[in-house]
Amino acid sequence: MAFESLTEKLQNVFKSLRGKGRLTEADVKTALKEVKIALLEADVNFRVVKNFVSAVQERAVGQDVMNGLNPGQMVIKIVNEELVSLMGSETTELKLLPGNEITIIMMVGLQGAGKTTTAAKLAGKLKAKGRQPLLAACDVYRPAAIRQLQINGEKQGVEVFTMGENHSPVDIARAAVEHAASHNQNVVLLDTAGRLHIDEDMMDELVRIRNAVPVTQTILVVDAMTGQDAVNAASSFNEKVGIDGVILTKLDGDTRGGAALSIRQVTGKPILYIGMGEKLSDLEQFYPDRMASRILGMGDVMSLIEKVQAQVDEEQAREMEQKLRKASFNLNDYLDQMQQMKKMGGIGEIMKMLPGMGLNMKAKDMPDMDVTEKQMARTEAIIRSMTPKERENPDIINASRRIRIARGAGVDQAEVGRLLKQFEQGRKMMKQLPGMMGGRGKRGRFKLPFGL
Amino acid sequence: MFEKKKSIFQRLKEGLTKTRDNIVSGIDSIFHGFSAIDDDFYEELEEALIMGDLGAKTTEQILDNLKEQVKERHIKDPQDCRQMLIDSICRQMDLGENAYEYEKRKSVVLVIGVNGVGKTTSIGKIASQLKEDGKKVLVAAADTFRAAAIDQLDTWCRRAGVPMIAHQEGSDPAAVIYDAIQAAKARDIDILICDTAGRLHNKKNLMEELKKINRIIDREYPECYRETLLVLDATTGQNAMVQAQVFTEAAGIDGIILTKMDGTAKGGIAVAIQSELGIPVKYIGVGEKIDDLQKFDAEQFVRALFDVKRDE
Numbered sequence: 001m002a003f004e005s006l007t008e009k010l011q012n013v014f015k016s017l018r019g020k021g022r023l024t025e026a027d028v029k030t031a032l033k034e035v036k037i038a039l040l041e042a043d044v045n046f047r048v049v050k051n052f053v054s055a056v057q058e059r060a061v062g063q064d065v066m067n068g069l070n071p072g073q074m075v076i077k078i079v080n081e082e083l084v085s086l087m088g089s090e091t092t093e094l095k096l097l098p099g100n101e102i103t104i105i106m107m108v109g110l111q112g113a114g115k116t117t118t119a120a121k122l123a124g125k126l127k128a129k130g131r132q133p134l135l136a137a138c139d140v141y142r143p144a145a146i147r148q149l150q151i152n153g154e155k156q157g158v159e160v161f162t163m164g165e166n167h168s169p170v171d172i173a174r175a176a177v178e179h180a181a182s183h184n185q186n187v188v189l190l191d192t193a194g195r196l197h198i199d200e201d202m203m204d205e206l207v208r209i210r211n212a213v214p215v216t217q218t219i220l221v222v223d224a225m226t227g228q229d230a231v232n233a234a235s236s237f238n239e240k241v242g243i244d245g246v247i248l249t250k251l252d253g254d255t256r257g258g259a260a261l262s263i264r265q266v267t268g269k270p271i272l273y274i275g276m277g278e279k280l281s282d283l284e285q286f287y288p289d290r291m292a293s294r295i296l297g298m299g300d301v302m303s304l305i306e307k308v309q310a311q312v313d314e315e316q317a318r319e320m321e322q323k324l325r326k327a328s329f330n331l332n333d334y335l336d337q338m339q340q341m342k343k344m345g346g347i348g349e350i351m352k353m354l355p356g357m358g359l360n361m362k363a364k365d366m367p368d369m370d371v372t373e374k375q376m377a378r379t380e381a382i383i384r385s386m387t388p389k390e391r392e393n394p395d396i397i398n399a400s401r402r403i404r405i406a407r408g409a410g411v412d413q414a415e416v417g418r419l420l421k422q423f424e425q426g427r428k429m430m431k432q433l434p435g436m437m438g439g440r441g442k443r444g445r446f447k448l449p450f451g452l
Numbered sequence: 453m454f455e456k457k458k459s460i461f462q463r464l465k466e467g468l469t470k471t472r473d474n475i476v477s478g479i480d481s482i483f484h485g486f487s488a489i490d491d492d493f494y495e496e497l498e499e500a501l502i503m504g505d506l507g508a509k510t511t512e513q514i515l516d517n518l519k520e521q522v523k524e525r526h527i528k529d530p531q532d533c534r535q536m537l538i539d540s541i542c543r544q545m546d547l548g549e550n551a552y553e554y555e556k557r558k559s560v561v562l563v564i565g566v567n568g569v570g571k572t573t574s575i576g577k578i579a580s581q582l583k584e585d586g587k588k589v590l591v592a593a594a595d596t597f598r599a600a601a602i603d604q605l606d607t608w609c610r611r612a613g614v615p616m617i618a619h620q621e622g623s624d625p626a627a628v629i630y631d632a633i634q635a636a637k638a639r640d641i642d643i644l645i646c647d648t649a650g651r652l653h654n655k656k657n658l659m660e661e662l663k664k665i666n667r668i669i670d671r672e673y674p675e676c677y678r679e680t681l682l683v684l685d686a687t688t689g690q691n692a693m694v695q696a697q698v699f700t701e702a703a704g705i706d707g708i709i710l711t712k713m714d715g716t717a718k719g720g721i722a723v724a725i726q727s728e729l730g731i732p733v734k735y736i737g738v739g740e741k742i743d744d745l746q747k748f749d750a751e752q753f754v755r756a757l758f759d760v761k762r763d764e
Contacts, residue, residue: 040508043689046499111712112568112685141740143607144600151599151621196715223568227505227689229717250567253652255691 021064023071028060031075035296042256042295045231048265056082080292087261087288092270094122094245095217096187099131102180103187104213106173108206108241109221110233111194114249115139116148118221118275119191121283122247124156126187134185136176137162138169138209139193149191159185169193173209190215197236206241217244219272222259224251230259231266238267249275252282258295329427331391335383338376381409382419394420486530489522493530497537504720504757507690510727514541538754541723545750547732551707552747554679555582560633560644560669563709564662564699565683567650570711572601574683574737575647576608577745582643583614590641592632593618594625594665597649605647611742625649626664633672644676653698666703681734683709686719696725707734709745714738718757 032053039049056079065074097103105122107115116139123133135153137160139145146162153160161176173190180188190209195202210218220234220243237243246267248260251274260271271291276282383391385408390397397405397420406413486493494515501511518537527533554561561578563571575591582589591609593616595601602618609616617632629646636644648665651658669678682705684692699705710719713736722733733748 037508040502041690043505043691046502110687110715112570114568142604144603147603148598148600155599196712198716223685223687225566225685225688225691227687227692227717227721228503229505229687229715230689232716233687250652252654253566253691254654254694255689259689 023060023063023065023074025057025061027071028057028075031071032057032060032079035075035079038297039258039261039295042258042297043225043227043230043262044258044295045228045262045265048231048262052082052086076296080296083261083292083296084289087264087292088270089288091285091287092245092272094219094272096126096131097216099186101186102177103131103216104177104190105187106190106192106206106209106215106218107221108192108218108237108243109194110196110223111142113194113221113223114275115194115221116145116191117152117278118247118249118273118283119189120149120152120156120158121275122273123153123158123187123189125283127156127158131187132185133158133187133189134176134180134183135160136172136188136190138172138176138190140165140167140169140172141193145191145193159183169205170208170212173213177213188213197233197240203236203240210241218242219244220246220263220267220269222246222248222263224248224257224259224274225253225255226259228262230262234263235266238269243267243269245270245272247271247273247275247283248286251275252277256295256297257291260291261295331383331386331394331423332388334423335380335391338380378409378411378415379419382406382411382416385409394423489528489530489533493533494519500758501720504718505689506720507693507724510724513727534758538751538758541754541757542750545723545726545733545748545753547734547748547750551732551734554643554677555585555587557677558642558675559677559679560636560646560673562646562648562666562669562678562680562703563683564648564680564703564705565650566652566695567598569650569683569685569688570709570737571595571650571683572605572608572647573740574709574711574735574745575605575645576612577737577742578735579609579614579645580612580742581745583612587642588640589614590632590636590639590644591616592628592644592646594628594632595647595649596621596623596625596628601647601649625661626668629665629668630672633669637673653695659698659702662699662702678704679706680704681707681709682731683711684719684722686710686712686722686736687715687717688721690721692721693725693728696729696731700729700731705731707732709733709735709737710748711737713756714744719753720757722753723757 035056036049036053039052040046044052056075059082060075060078063074063078065071094105107119107122109115119135123135126133135149135158137146137149139149146165150160150162161172161179163172163175167175169192176188176190180186190213192206192209193202195206197203206218209215218241220237222230222234226233234243234246246260246263246269248257248271251257263269264271271286271288273283274286276284382405385405386394386397390401390405397416402413402416406416409416486496497518498511498515501514502508506514514537517540518533521527521536522533527536563575565571572595579589579591589612591605591614593602593605595605596619599621602621606616606618617628617635619628619631625648632644632646635641646665646669648662649658651662653659666680669676680703682696682699684695688695696705696708708722708725708731710722710733713719719733719736725731726733733753735745736748736753737745
């Protein structure tokens, strides 16, 4: 059940309303009905949705529709602004004590949220920042939980403190902090067992740990796929143990992650990081505005823009444009462009971030994308099998050179031929471009290569 | 059997009453306080269904259906309306007779799902129950990816007294399955249960790996009875629908194990999945002990669904 994007739905709703100057109550109501469904499908809590929708309604009715927007877009704009402000307007950093003191971070959450994996990732991140972290294995209940932490800790090059399964988590926490003090470590991450928020004894255990050692930050780890129940779990943890921040895991799935909004609403606590995969680097900073877009199903346009800006060197872009104008574009430049695209995470990643694409795309729709990426890898192999001279001046490639290149790249000769032909066509097209761009005069935007 | 069933409903309810918050327990909670079937009544019902994770679409369908029935049969009393609703969901969730056919045959049970839903734990419990029933059970540790997953399964198998086939961490899961099938045949095993790594359904390579595992079983043991169970975390929201769809495409699903039902989550997405994809819930997990996995009982499930928490 791929979700139709909200933008699309609203566009349909407002088809007949183009050009109206002011949002009427009826307009807003129709639009908000769709917004409500979108939020519910994204797993935002029912009550949170209700309050949100009525707040937006109040603000939107009677507003002037801005120039250049249709009523649907105007409502989305307001919805988005309100959503971002609900999510917390800015990125919050994990609070750490100065390096000469020991920061104690306690990871808590339900079973299967990803505490152990996240604890190790966080430790790795802190280590990369120059801290000396220690992981403490306080999950004495789940079979092999300690072993899992040990393996993950090893991968991150972070020491894991364990006392086996026969000590109480409170004692382990205490001993871990002592160990850290005597070993010059300044961050202790307590990996606690997964527990149900209604299990009084287990919740009490967390309170006892917190009373035994001076916990700096208690972090709730939540599965981003959590449904309506997220509010119950989050508010219980907050009331009984007290939390300082949240880490949202498994956001590399295709869930819309409405739980983020619910949790933020009921606890008022910031979301610090999001888990985007299995690798260390996949624990990413949280950006409220992007999450708002994701929940609404409007695609992560912001992320894309930012990524493009970060990766494409302005200077390089200008140089490229010069080359295009002079039609001196060669295979080296072609390779450069492919590298840049790769830095942005490949075509698949870029597509995923476009509105109405990624989140709504089913896995089975993806293969084409993989083919494209595979094709790119082959193209790269071919170009890399050429000599610098050949890359600069592809015209010199004759039959014997072609055989050598094909052998080097492990492809068919015909494929080399095809690439050269394609490149020639592309270059021809570009020769015509300067004329077209000339009219506009200005710096012209950098374009992705070959129709992408 | 009835005793057992009752105890699980008790447990579900206990889960709820454990909270110190105000709870109006009992199935009648939302239906009391309404003397007539009006908009407020339907709104309350909508809230209960959506808060139970049935999703906006399924909720709308159920309510439209209900409204129609109410009109047709001239129902005035909310109590009657309640019974009608419960009956219809129960009917829909009913398992039929051959739901546990695999227990009686030589079979291979493949257990799949996303990360952290409780696959390994569920397998430990099923293995132990089958063993108690006198079956010869073998477990295949094909989660070769997650750190210490094999150790975890091993602990469960030892508790259950069931043998396990495992390779090294990081080895090919399909090879583990292959070996396990050969062992199952050689040792005249009744039921082979295969653990797999948690995989997000949008990771294409991992889904391909699953297809491969599935093919190996079909090829190496064509005469066996196949049972593929998807493990779903009851706290999961609407994304569970997509999970069910994509896993069905990859491996075909015969039933769902709904875990973590001892919390406050209702697992209502299972109703939506049943209605949209026709996949039944076969087990529910209500705790961490070895007997905390129970065969599904539609009526108890629906009752728990309407056991709503109210802040008064």
